[in-house]
Amino acid sequence: MLQLGIKHEKWMLLMTALWVAVSLSAQREMKTINDGWEFRKPADTEWTSVNIPHTFNLDAYRQPNYYQGKGLYRRVLTLPKVDPHRRYYLKIDAASKAAEVTVNGKSAGSHAGGYTAFVVDVTDYIQKENIIEITVDNGRKDITPISADFTFWGGIYRDVWLVSTPEQHFRMDNMGSDGVFVSTPEVNGQRGKIQVKGEVTNDAETAVTLEVQNQIYSPQGDLLQTRKQKVKLKAGETREFGYVSDVIANPDLWSPETPSLYKVKTQLLNPKTNEVIDEKTNKVGFRWFAFDGNKGFSLNGKPYKLRGVNRHQDQAPVGVALDDEAHRRDIRLIKELGCNFIRISHYPQDDAIVEMCDELGLLAWEEIPIINIVPDTPGYADNCELNLREMIRQHYNHPSIIAWGYMNEILLTVPPVDSPEWQPCKERTVALAQRLEAALKEEDSSRVSVMAFNMTNLYNEIGLDLEDVVGWNLYQGWYVDKLEDFNKWCEDQHRRYPHHPMIISEWGAGSDRRLHTTEGRAFDFSMEYQQTYVEHYLPFIEEKEWISGCTYWNFIDFNVAARQESMPRVNNKGLFYNDRTPKDVAYYFKSMWRKDIPVLRIASRDWKVRVGKEGVTQQIKLYSNLPEVELFVNGESAGKQATDNCHAVFNVVLPVGTSVLTAQGVYGNKPVEDVMTIDFRPLPDLSEGDELAINVGSNCFFTSALSNLTWLPDRPYVPGSWGYVSGEARSTTSEIVNTVDVPLYQTRREGEFTYKIDAPDGNYEVELLMADVTRPAAQLANLLGKNKSEETAGETRFNIVICGRQVETNFSPADGGRYRTAFKRRYIVCNEEGCITIALEAVKGKPFISGIKVRKL
Ligand code: GCB
Ligand code: CA
Structure with missing residues (x-):
């Protein structure tokens, strides 16, 4: 009896277990198999253990020519059992750019396209013990993108799922979609x-x-x-x-x-x-919308301005190997900024992004990455169409999406229109656009098609204006022309093509936290010029009803391995830093776009250490959506000001040392406040042993992230002070190697000039900073030839005379082929004249210096 009882219990347990197993396994099962992978490049002998999401391109943070080629992944997959009445699939959410999948040595499937998901039916190959191998290749030239201003990160950088279904199921082989x-x-x-x-x-x-x-x-x-x-x-x-x-x-x-x-x-x-x-x-989501060339965008029957940002997907130090929660965090930040729109640029992104857009409420434009030029590569157009259809089917069910895009600045790097290569290139491009436009409408006639143009009317002239809505990527006042030319461009386009609805799909200026100025100008990379730029563009966009809206370029500073400028390998036009902390300028957008909460921000978080003459006023800017704001310095009012264009600028005298800045305003009846501390340092006093550091050739203060020393903007000499006598300020966007203080060396003074620094007599250490940029580096097409004007012929040779003593003779900063290479030299000199003079005498070409630092011994 006892024995039987035990048996009976065991039997009961077994039955329960079986029942659970049967009822569970009846349905679809899905789980990630992101862990336990191994990775190697073909040339490596060792495998390294990795988890997915993974990219093999962290080298893109270090060098322009990051690895583009094959990457091998493998993993053991053990199943408790294989049910002959079930189907088994691998779903790979993204493998860049192409993937081949084998199971137990047998080829099970492949995919072309680095930004869309694909499903591989592995039923015929799967056993209890399996080896899954996935070879990816980010070097394929028949798969878009082939040229663009971002890194083509290789790897399996989104989730890998194991899916099993009963023998009857919703269709699984429909382009990675849900069916x-x-x-x-x-x-x-x-x-x-x-x-x-x-x-x-x-x-x-x-x-x-x-x-x-x-x-x-x-x-x-x-x-x-x-x-x-x-x-x-x-x-x-x-x-x-x-x-x-x-x-x-x-x-x-x-x-x-x-x-x-x-x-x-x-x-x-x-x-x-x-x-x-x-x-x-x-x-x-129940919603309807319309675009109109004259009236702009409307949502659910009401006029509605689209306010958004473009979003790239990378974040240091992991590249694009981001977990879902990081994607969701981004949508939260974008929403918090007051956006109601996002351009998911320049490629389809993680499902977590579009799901979050649905949930939190962001309208979305999503696109495939056909950028700069359509190559004449066999298979390319077919792959583009495949990727377009995949994107649409995979994200079709998301109410947030209102627009599908398929080309960005596709005429940026085409051959000149008077060259023989132009005709075939044009035909290829227009033919692909027509083909994709038709495919798009076949897949989904409920959304609009969009294409982003760059600053040329050629698009309209050759028949690329076939899409429902045009996106204009406009950078007047940055890469080209003046800020006002932005307004002119838009007005001109609207006048000539009034029926073509328009979004300003890109506009932006770069900024580098180390650079500050009171006289911002294009391409100085100061935080302040970026602010000036956006403060010019946004009111115009908001005011013109025929502009449907905009997406600022870009939400974040993002990685571009090949980009140079002030922060090599970073496109720094972000409103947020790459680590997702906001720049001050983000609060301008927030002030403009959020009216449901008070916004008041002292816009000097990025410029917390000021250097200047004691008693001379400093500009403190407040961003706010309040009508009136007041600023206090150490508790004392600096006055009230009405805000204009969501900002107010106060000129205040800061005492030496740390001050507390307090901004106040009223929202409804409630007081609103923002507080920060700021440091003020007087100009260096050489007689006190201070270091005088001058950012020669630049309008900007530069604070080294390494030493914290602030290099002062250049200026003409006046007695009792310091500065240049003659010469010309020049700058480059070329990367300067052998330094982290890149911007210091990207600006220089050029010509036969003298630098004069009034200083008490005595011995000094004088340091000169140089980098020969007469041979600029090859640049990305996006810079629109920004470097062309810098080319000078031949080498530069000059003599340097400090305090009457010739310290360098017939000297070439590029000796040994050191072009675009930073270096410093220190000279111990004796000043007997009350003024340290540094004179450059040309032997050949134009002499130059990028920085000067002086210290009394
Ligand atoms: C553009 C491109 C974008 C670039 C941007 C820039 O027009 O569409 O991919 O990153 O300009 O910053 O130059
Ligand atoms: Ca400089």
């Missing part, structure tokens, strides 16, 4: 209908009759409608299903302000047992 598509064929304030379409596959060897059940839930979670349909499937058959729901009266509309989401649960049922065989849940 179930939802839309709102009818939507207005009074009525809404939901359409569900999809396909069911029967992988069994016998025919079956199943049911598809769709259930619609309200945003509050109430079940509103249930509809069942029969689907008869022969062995091996895939069959469509679809239905349009009954009317949902007075639907809760989706908008960025009210992101109400209905839910559609689509289930595949066994009609006899009612058992759920497969299931997909999608969220649906």
